[in-house]
Amino acid sequence: MNRPARHTLRGTALLNDPAFNRGTAFTAAERQTYGLEGLLPPQIETLERQAERALRHLDAKPTDLERYIYLAALVDRNETLFYKVLMSDPARFVPIVYAPTLGEACKAFSHIYRRPRGMYISLEMKGRIADILRNWPVSDVRFICVTTGGRILGLGDIGANGMGIPIGKLQLYTACGAVPPQVTLPIQLDIGTTNAALRADPLYLGLRHEPPPQAELDAFVEEFVTAVQEVFPACCIHFEDWKGTDAIRYLERYRERVLCYNDDIQGTASVTLAGLVTALRIKGEKLSDQTVLFLGAGSSALGTSDLLVKAMQAEGLSQADARARITMMDVKGLVEPSRTDLSEEQRRYAHAAEPTRDLMATIRRVRPSVLIGVSTVGGAFTQPVVELMAAINARPIIFPLSIPHSECSAEQAYAWSDGRALYAAGVQFPQVMRDDHVFRPGQANNFYIFPGLGLAVYATRPRLIPDALIIEAAHALADQVDVTAQARGMLYPPQNQILEVQVTSACRLAEYLFDAGLATVPRPDDIRSWIEGMTYSPTYAPDA
Numbered sequence: 001m002n003r004p005a006r007h008t009l010r011g012t013a014l015l016n017d018p019a020f021n022r023g024t025a026f027t028a029a030e031r032q033t034y035g036l037e038g039l040l041p042p043q044i045e046t047l048e049r050q051a052e053r054a055l056r057h058l059d060a061k062p063t064d065l066e067r068y069i070y071l072a073a074l075v076d077r078n079e080t081l082f083y084k085v086l087m088s089d090p091a092r093f094v095p096i097v098y099a100p101t102l103g104e105a106c107k108a109f110s111h112i113y114r115r116p117r118g119m120y121i122s123l124e125m126k127g128r129i130a131d132i133l134r135n136w137p138v139s140d141v142r143f144i145c146v147t148t149g150g151r152i153l154g155l156g157d158i159g160a161n162g163m164g165i166p167i168g169k170l171q172l173y174t175a176c177g178a179v180p181p182q183v184t185l186p187i188q189l190d191i192g193t194t195n196a197a198l199r200a201d202p203l204y205l206g207l208r209h210e211p212p213p214q215a216e217l218d219a220f221v222e223e224f225v226t227a228v229q230e231v232f233p234a235c236c237i238h239f240e241d242w243k244g245t246d247a248i249r250y251l252e253r254y255r256e257r258v259l260c261y262n263d264d265i266q267g268t269a270s271v272t273l274a275g276l277v278t279a280l281r282i283k284g285e286k287l288s289d290q291t292v293l294f295l296g297a298g299s300s301a302l303g304t305s306d307l308l309v310k311a312m313q314a315e316g317l318s319q320a321d322a323r324a325r326i327t328m329m330d331v332k333g334l335v336e337p338s339r340t341d342l343s344e345e346q347r348r349y350a351h352a353a354e355p356t357r358d359l360m361a362t363i364r365r366v367r368p369s370v371l372i373g374v375s376t377v378g379g380a381f382t383q384p385v386v387e388l389m390a391a392i393n394a395r396p397i398i399f400p401l402s403i404p405h406s407e408c409s410a411e412q413a414y415a416w417s418d419g420r421a422l423y424a425a426g427v428q429f430p431q432v433m434r435d436d437h438v439f440r441p442g443q444a445n446n447f448y449i450f451p452g453l454g455l456a457v458y459a460t461r462p463r464l465i466p467d468a469l470i471i472e473a474a475h476a477l478a479d480q481v482d483v484t485a486q487a488r489g490m491l492y493p494p495q496n497q498i499l500e501v502q503v504t505s506a507c508r509l510a511e512y513l514f515d516a517g518l519a520t521v522p523r524p525d526d527i528r529s530w531i532e533g534m535t536y537s538p539t540y541a542p543d544a
């Protein structure tokens with residue numbers, strides 16, 4: 001059961017419950033019924049008036065980190081008002097409750113900490129995880145976003161400070177995907193941290209030791225996954241920001257067994273594929289004719305490559321031919337067979353070639369039509385690199401996806417390619433003016449995928465999330481970029497339409513799940529109205 005629509009709270013207990021609190025919006029009758037008389041100032045306000053006050057506070061804050069802190073306190077006071085504010089201007093507030101400000105907030109997490117949110121499951125709870133999950137007040141949890149903090153954004157291992165990420169990601173399920181907030185649960189799985197500076201910080205809130213050996217970690221994660229299934233049987237586990245090798249290993253281990261996905265691997269892959277689909281629509285070309293070079297060979301490069309291979313196979317290429325179209329380089333140079341440090345997953349993309357660390361030479365040899373940066377190295381796509389891509393391609397596709405430091409900015413990409421680049425970055429760059437033409441660079445962020453995917457999963461309750469669904473999510477997104485937007489260089493729909501876009505994606509994904517026989521609920525006649533009927537909106541329902 002979800003939290004009951006009607007509550008039994010009274011007085012200050014009601015004012016202190018963010019899910020049911022309406023503050024000054026409680027009507028005279030409600031104030032009487034719930035013993036609130038005398039506990040509130042006399043003015044009875046609308047949600048809109050309350051939002052106006054919150055927006056003034058936000059305007060007056062000097063930094064986005066202060067705005068983050070204000071919003072984090074607001075969601076703890078009045079959840080409806082928080083979502084009202086967030087959803088009033090997603091392009092303004094998503095970058096605050098989510099990347100990039102969320103990155104700063106995570107770095108400072110134990111210093112700006114006010115009160116707990118979500119659950120902290122630590123290694124010390126080994127053997128008791130199921131019992132501890134039962135401490136959560138909601139029994140029908142449908143989404144857990146879980147991190148170890150092992151690789152937060154581009155910030156490396158920040159342990160328990162990473163808790164900001166599952167909190168922020170799940171807030172976007174609601175703000176951008178209209179998934180009811182009460183069915184979401186952020187969890188930090190505290191396994192210790194390799195970050196010695198954090199362990200030495202007196203204000204650090206997590207366990208102060210190194211992570212355990214892999215076998216012990218695997219057993220702990222297995223207990224966690226099993227416990228989630230036992231306590232929250234309909235729950236989808238969203239893995240986020242784990243150390244790359246852990247991320248890959250656990251996705252492989254659980255994707256065919258439990259309802260789960262890894263957003264960094266699959267969400268990032270899907271949004272990248274969506275950007276490529278749009279870019280290729282503009283160019284009038286096929287994916288299976290592209291040659292792709294990745295700078296970076298970690299979990300998101302591998303996840304994206306594997307998805308691109310599947311998408312190329314769907315266009316008729318063999319797996320071997322599709323893999324041959326993808327080349328990777330990382331800090332140690334070209335991914336090629338003589339390297340002894342490669343994982344099994346990286347070996348799939350290790351094509352015979354001379355070892356080199358030279359990106360320019362590799363571009364000259366491979367002649368990529370698509371250059372993707374997942375290197376975490378800001379500025380790695382230098383002027384000569386972009387110029388070379390523009391010399392080889394009439395419309396070079398350049399996606400610097402690293403967060404928070406992009407391999408090149410939008411302005412650089414357009415300037416160095418004479419405005420010919422088809423460009424999207426992991427972060428949002430402002431629009432660029434060139435010769436009276438306005439370019440609006442897209443943001444290739446997985447927030448264009450996971451909220452809609454979440455809403456579809458929430459509605460249809462599939463048992464698993466197959467890769468075909470992740471590919472479908474990319475097409476559902478790409479199909480919502482109209483020709484006017486394409487003409488401005490936009491490879492994704494505008495951020496301020498994120499909610500409508502995600503609901504539309506969710507309808508298409510739900511249809512896909514029904515068609516594929518993967519949904520476990522009866523198929524409704526009208527999928528859109530059925531889905532819209534279960535979406536969250538920030539309003540004070542007449543009789544809570």
Ligand SMILES: O=C([O-])CC(=O)C(=O)O
Nearest residue numbers: 099153241264403445446
């Ligand atoms: O959170 C984001 O903006 C994208 C993401 O998943 C990551 O960088 O880990």
Ligand SMILES: [Mg+2]
Nearest residue numbers: 153240241264
């Ligand atoms: Mg992530």
